[in-house]
Amino acid sequence: xxxxxxxxxxxxxxxxxxxxxxxxxxxxxxxxxxxxxxxxxxxxxxxxxxxxxxxxxxxxxxxxxxxxxxxxxxxxxxxxxxxxxxxxxxxxxxxxxxxxxxxxxxxxx
Amino acid sequence: xxxxxxxxxxxxxxxxxxxxxxxxxxxxxxxxxxxxxxxxxxxxxxxxxxxxxxxxxxxxxxxxxxxxxxxxxxxxxxxxxxxxxxxxxxxxxxxxxxxxxxxxxxxxxxxxxxxxxxxxxxxxxxxxxxxxxxxxxxxxxxxxxxxxxxxxxxxxxxxxxxx
Numbered sequence: 001x002x003x004x005x006x007x008x009x010x011x012x013x014x015x016x017x018x019x020x021x022x023x024x025x026x027x028x029x030x031x032x033x034x035x036x037x038x039x040x041x042x043x044x045x046x047x048x049x050x051x052x053x054x055x056x057x058x059x060x061x062x063x064x065x066x067x068x069x070x071x072x073x074x075x076x077x078x079x080x081x082x083x084x085x086x087x088x089x090x091x092x093x094x095x096x097x098x099x100x101x102x103x104x105x106x107x108x109x
Numbered sequence: 110x111x112x113x114x115x116x117x118x119x120x121x122x123x124x125x126x127x128x129x130x131x132x133x134x135x136x137x138x139x140x141x142x143x144x145x146x147x148x149x150x151x152x153x154x155x156x157x158x159x160x161x162x163x164x165x166x167x168x169x170x171x172x173x174x175x176x177x178x179x180x181x182x183x184x185x186x187x188x189x190x191x192x193x194x195x196x197x198x199x200x201x202x203x204x205x206x207x208x209x210x211x212x213x214x215x216x217x218x219x220x221x222x223x224x225x226x227x228x229x230x231x232x233x234x235x236x237x238x239x240x241x242x243x244x245x246x247x248x249x250x251x252x253x254x255x256x257x258x259x260x261x262x263x264x265x266x267x268x269x270x271x272x
Contacts, residue, residue: 085253
């Protein structure tokens, strides 16, 4: 909700977290993989991931003995809603759904 | 929005939106009232505890408007106050400023579907009686209308960058 959106904006206001988030957009990675090639320690990366996770910008899952982090679209969606306003967001989605339905209906005839 | 939204004006108790969809009026009505799951931002705006999978409007005055969870549970959002297929719908929105159900809240959402051509419908929406949110009215109005403007966004980035 709004608070989530503000968390998202706060989370991405940090350049290291932005860099981590950008790398995750290329695919799921472990803490070690994220720390490699960055000028940041693993514990620091973990701490940043925690903030990103609380903002719903990343999710994590266990894969064998590793923990993999990936982008969570909910945080981005919340930030988008914050920018657009609830009704703009909902009605834009409605417009697309109604227009898809209209096209399907025409094709059925 | 891709279509220019109607200004919400200056009424502090109401948010107004207008959009034009390239669809016949009957289809616009149907998608709005029967296929809410295809467009309502359920992942962001679920109210109940379960993950929301659908939003349902019972098609009659006095009908429920509710969210359906993936565990079969439901959570009421409001009721149908006016049901005039395929041109006008009024729903109550009984979700408080903490996004919890409150059947006594009774803010109102009116939606009008106006045919402009065979395949073009103007949809006008008003979310009103926001005074029911009491001292949180302005906060909620911003959320429904456009909470974030670029000035505030930049201010927040500035604040966190300075921290």
